[in-house]
Amino acid sequence: MATTDAPDLRSALGMLRGAGELAEVTAEVDWNRELGTVARETLRRKGPALLFRNIKDYNGPDARCGQVVTSILASHRRIALLLGLDPSIDNRSLVDYVTRTNRERVTPKLVADGPVHENVLLGDDVDLTAFPVPHWHHLDGGRYINTFGAVVTKDPVSGIGNAGVYRGMIADRDKISMLLVPSQHWGRHWAEYLRRGEPMPVASVYGWHPVMDFLAGSPIPRDVCEYDVMGAYLGEPVELVRCRTVDLEVPASAELVVEGYISPDPDRYRLEGPFGEFTGYVSDLPTPRPTVEVTAITHRSSPIFRGTLEGSLPGASGENSYMSSVQRAAIAWHALTTAGVPGITDVYVHPVTNGTTIVVQIDKVNEGHAKWVAAALWSTGAALYRYKYVIVVDEDIDPSDYSAIDWAIAYRVRPGSDDIVVFPGTFGSPIDPSTPLEDRSIADLGSGLWNRMLVDATRTWRYPPQPQWGGARFPPTVAPAPEDLDLVRGRWAEYGFTGWDGGPR
Ligand SMILES: Cc1cc2nc3c(=O)[nH]c(=O)nc-3n(C[C@H](O)[C@H](O)[C@H](O)COP(=O)(O)O)c2cc1C
Structure with missing residues (x-):
C-alpha cells in the first residue's frame, strides 16, 4: 500500500497555501471559457496558483469531480518553493540546481495499491465529461483534457518508460485525440507500434506532485524514465501502481x-485542434490525429483536476513559459557542457519565449565561440521546439535584462557580417505561425522546418588592438572609473539629495 504522507498534489498545494501562493476560488466559475480567462487575467496580474472549488455543472451533490487547479508553476518563485529551494534564488543558481538534479536518479517503488485506485471506472461508466475539463480559450477546438497531464508510455523494445506532456482534446466521452509528434519520445514508441501494426497502451496522469509536470514537460534523455528523475528531485522513490487495463505504471x-490504447488505424483518428499553444497563437488547423480509446478511468475520492492555460502573451506568460525558462536553460547549459563548449557563465530564457529564444552569456575564449554555442544547441534533440534564436552576449551583459541585450545588439553586432548566421531548413516547431503551413506538416516532414538564427552580440576580436584603448580591440564604455565611483559613493550622503531615491544603485 502507498505511504500516506508521500509527496503528491495535495501536499504541494498545502505548501503553496502556507506560503500564500495559492488562491482558492469559491465563487461559481464556468468551465466553459470563464475559468481560462480568470487564469489569463491572474497571470497578467502576476497572481498565485488557482484552485477552483465551485465549477458550474460540477458543483452538485452527484459531481464526480468538482475542483480544478492551475497556474502552479507560473512563477520562478513557486518553482523554487516546490523544488525545496529559497524562493528568491537567482537564475544562475536555480538553473545550476536543475541542471545537476536532472542527471540524478532514484529508482521508483512499485506498491500494491494506492489512492488513485479508490475509484475505478470501466465500460459504460467511462465518461471524460464527468470531470470539469475547461474549454480554456474561446478558439480552442474543444475541451482540452491533456494540457499538463503526463502521458505515460513504454518503449516496446527496451521497456523503458516515458512521461511526456502532449496536448489532447476530448473527442468523445471515451476518446482523446492527441498531437502526437513522431520526434517526441512517445512518438518514437508510436513508430514501433505502427511498424508492428499494434495499438499503443497509454496512461494520462492528471495531478500529482508538480515535479511530475516539471519533468514530463521537459526533454529528459530517451533512455531515462522521468519517474527516476522525479525521485531524485523529491529525495525519495516515486511510489507507483500498475494500471488496471494497460501494462503501465502511474x-x-x-x-x-485515464488509461487506453491508440489504434494504428488512421480510420480511427479523430479531429484534434486548434489549440491556444505556448507560442501565444492558435495557429494549428483541426486535423484527424491519433486518438486514445479509453479503457479505464481511475481517480482518488474528491479528485482535483490538474490543467493549465497554455500560451505566452507579453506580460501574461503561463506555466509552460516559466518552467521552460528554467528547464530549457538547464538543458541547454548541460548540452553546452557536454559538447565541451567552455566559458559559459549564464544561460537565460525569457519566459515569454518559452526557450524559442535563448540568451547565453560567455567569457569569450575565441572569435568563433558564439558559433560553437549555437552549433552545440542546434545539434540537441531538445532543439525541436526551442532555440530558434540563439543570442550570445559577453560576461558584462546581464542576459535577463532586455535593455542590456538590446544595447549589446545595437553596438556589438554588424548586420551583413557573420555576427548574424542563419541556419535554414532545420528540424523545428510545427506550431510556429511564422513558418508557412506547408513547412509545418508533421505528416509530410516529420516535424516543422525552422530557419534558425544566431546573433553573436559579443565584442569582436577582429579589430586590431588600439593603444588609445589600453591595447584593447573594442572601445571602453562610459561606465565611471572604479576609483571615481568609490569616491562618489563614499561621499553620497554629503551631496544632500532629498525627495527622490538617492540611495546607491
Ligand atoms: C504545458 C505543456 C504542454 C505541452 N504540449 C505539447 C504537445 O502538445 N505536443 C508536444 O509534442 N509537446 C508538448 N509539450 C512539450 C513536451 O512536453 C516536451 O517536449 C517534452 O520534452 C516531451 O517529453 P519527451 O521528451 O519525453 O518526449 C508541452 C509541454 C508543456 C509544459
Whole structure:
C-alpha cells in the first residue's frame, strides 16, 4: 500500500497555501471559457496558483469531480518553493540546481495499491465529461483534457518508460485525440507500434506532485524514465501502481488517470485542434490525429483536476513559459557542457519565449565561440521546439535584462557580417505561425522546418588592438572609473539629495 504522507498534489498545494501562493476560488466559475480567462487575467496580474472549488455543472451533490487547479508553476518563485529551494534564488543558481538534479536518479517503488485506485471506472461508466475539463480559450477546438497531464508510455523494445506532456482534446466521452509528434519520445514508441501494426497502451496522469509536470514537460534523455528523475528531485522513490487495463505504471497517489490504447488505424483518428499553444497563437488547423480509446478511468475520492492555460502573451506568460525558462536553460547549459563548449557563465530564457529564444552569456575564449554555442544547441534533440534564436552576449551583459541585450545588439553586432548566421531548413516547431503551413506538416516532414538564427552580440576580436584603448580591440564604455565611483559613493550622503531615491544603485 502507498505511504500516506508521500509527496503528491495535495501536499504541494498545502505548501503553496502556507506560503500564500495559492488562491482558492469559491465563487461559481464556468468551465466553459470563464475559468481560462480568470487564469489569463491572474497571470497578467502576476497572481498565485488557482484552485477552483465551485465549477458550474460540477458543483452538485452527484459531481464526480468538482475542483480544478492551475497556474502552479507560473512563477520562478513557486518553482523554487516546490523544488525545496529559497524562493528568491537567482537564475544562475536555480538553473545550476536543475541542471545537476536532472542527471540524478532514484529508482521508483512499485506498491500494491494506492489512492488513485479508490475509484475505478470501466465500460459504460467511462465518461471524460464527468470531470470539469475547461474549454480554456474561446478558439480552442474543444475541451482540452491533456494540457499538463503526463502521458505515460513504454518503449516496446527496451521497456523503458516515458512521461511526456502532449496536448489532447476530448473527442468523445471515451476518446482523446492527441498531437502526437513522431520526434517526441512517445512518438518514437508510436513508430514501433505502427511498424508492428499494434495499438499503443497509454496512461494520462492528471495531478500529482508538480515535479511530475516539471519533468514530463521537459526533454529528459530517451533512455531515462522521468519517474527516476522525479525521485531524485523529491529525495525519495516515486511510489507507483500498475494500471488496471494497460501494462503501465502511474503514481499511486495521482488524482486522476485515464488509461487506453491508440489504434494504428488512421480510420480511427479523430479531429484534434486548434489549440491556444505556448507560442501565444492558435495557429494549428483541426486535423484527424491519433486518438486514445479509453479503457479505464481511475481517480482518488474528491479528485482535483490538474490543467493549465497554455500560451505566452507579453506580460501574461503561463506555466509552460516559466518552467521552460528554467528547464530549457538547464538543458541547454548541460548540452553546452557536454559538447565541451567552455566559458559559459549564464544561460537565460525569457519566459515569454518559452526557450524559442535563448540568451547565453560567455567569457569569450575565441572569435568563433558564439558559433560553437549555437552549433552545440542546434545539434540537441531538445532543439525541436526551442532555440530558434540563439543570442550570445559577453560576461558584462546581464542576459535577463532586455535593455542590456538590446544595447549589446545595437553596438556589438554588424548586420551583413557573420555576427548574424542563419541556419535554414532545420528540424523545428510545427506550431510556429511564422513558418508557412506547408513547412509545418508533421505528416509530410516529420516535424516543422525552422530557419534558425544566431546573433553573436559579443565584442569582436577582429579589430586590431588600439593603444588609445589600453591595447584593447573594442572601445571602453562610459561606465565611471572604479576609483571615481568609490569616491562618489563614499561621499553620497554629503551631496544632500532629498525627495527622490538617492540611495546607491
Ligand atoms: C504545458 C505543456 C504542454 C505541452 N504540449 C505539447 C504537445 O502538445 N505536443 C508536444 O509534442 N509537446 C508538448 N509539450 C512539450 C513536451 O512536453 C516536451 O517536449 C517534452 O520534452 C516531451 O517529453 P519527451 O521528451 O519525453 O518526449 C508541452 C509541454 C508543456 C509544459
